[in-house]
């Protein structure tokens with residue numbers, strides 16, 4: 519055995535209550551092997567006294583089964599979770615999953631203007647439609663963390679709306695079957711907000727913990743564009759199941775999108791796939807014009823070891839839907855643009871193993 523093969527073996531150990539293993543969660547701090555003794559050091563954040571005991575037993579059991587291992591020493595550093603855990607809550611690396619939230623997925627892009635918010639809004643509406651048909655209405659949330667230019671309120675037809683306050687909590691607004699919370703609801707359009715890192719972190723934590731999301735199958739999180747410190751902090755603050763990277767097809771966009779993907783890999787957030795937006799434009803004769811080049815989405819997906827979730831063509835109706843607050847998935851349910859988003863929504867639900875009738 520070597521330090522590496524110990525870590526490899528520990529990939530079989532799942533964090534209690536999760537389908538992910540302790541290595542991919544980034545909880546294994548060190549591993550060593552000498553004279554038949556495997557020594558590992560693991561750091562976790564939890565307030566549940568059962569978790570450390572369960573983990574220790576699992577790790578010992580796993581390593582004792584490895585060839586040449588006679589003894590196992592597990593050093594477990596346990597720090598208390600920041601927030602008091604609610605029933606069904608697990609805490610990892612500082613993030614707290616609210617009870618009732620099944621899956622959270624970040625929508626990210628390497629740079630601005632690729633249609634990330636448009637994609638997030640339409641994906642949320644398509645998910646809500648599929649889940650409603652499956653007998654699960656009102657189980658999709660959309661959290662707009664694009665603090666620098668929140669466009670979700672306008673795109674969802676909620677411009678100027680204000681959420682209700684219930685005690686210490688905010689009640690998300692509901693539109694097109696989606697529960698929505700956005701920084702745009704809380705700040706005045708005419709007052710530019712100068713955000714500093716700690717303020718961003720605090721706001722995002724409150725968006726997760728002090729918003730009455732209720733029972734959700736999927737919460738989509740629209741991240742600010744780019745791969746700076748703000749994004750990295752957000753990703754570490756939020757308990758994420760995975761991320762979708764939105765890109766346009768031109769080869770020039772691949773490098774910057776790749777950086778976005780690598781950021782998630784650095785913090786052990788799995789990539790659920792790449793979504794290519796503005797893939798082509800269908801002219802009057804039905805011929806596809808590749809205005810922004812071709813193949814970028816598939817190339818990035820391959821580079822990052824993930825797959826292409828789907829492609830969304832350029833449609834004037836998509837832009838018009840965003841501007842009017844009636845996303846195309848809602849205003850023209852049976853049209854081609856809506857179908858493109860629904861296909862991606864179905865693939866995502868399958869990937870997250872959410873049962874549906876879509």
Ligand SMILES: Nc1ncnc2c1ncn2[C@@H]1O[C@H](COP(=O)(O)OP(=O)(O)OP(=O)(O)O)[C@@H](O)[C@H]1O
Pocket residue numbers: 627629630631632633634635636637664667669742743795796830831832833834835836837838840841
């Ligand atoms: N597939 C599409 N077809 C037609 N128009 C689109 C499409 N996707 C996005 N757009 C339009 O492109 C513009 C930019 O989209 P959007 O605001 O969603 O980008 P973004 O990546 O979220 O930008 P930022 O992150 O800088 O806010 C919008 O006017 C939107 O309506």
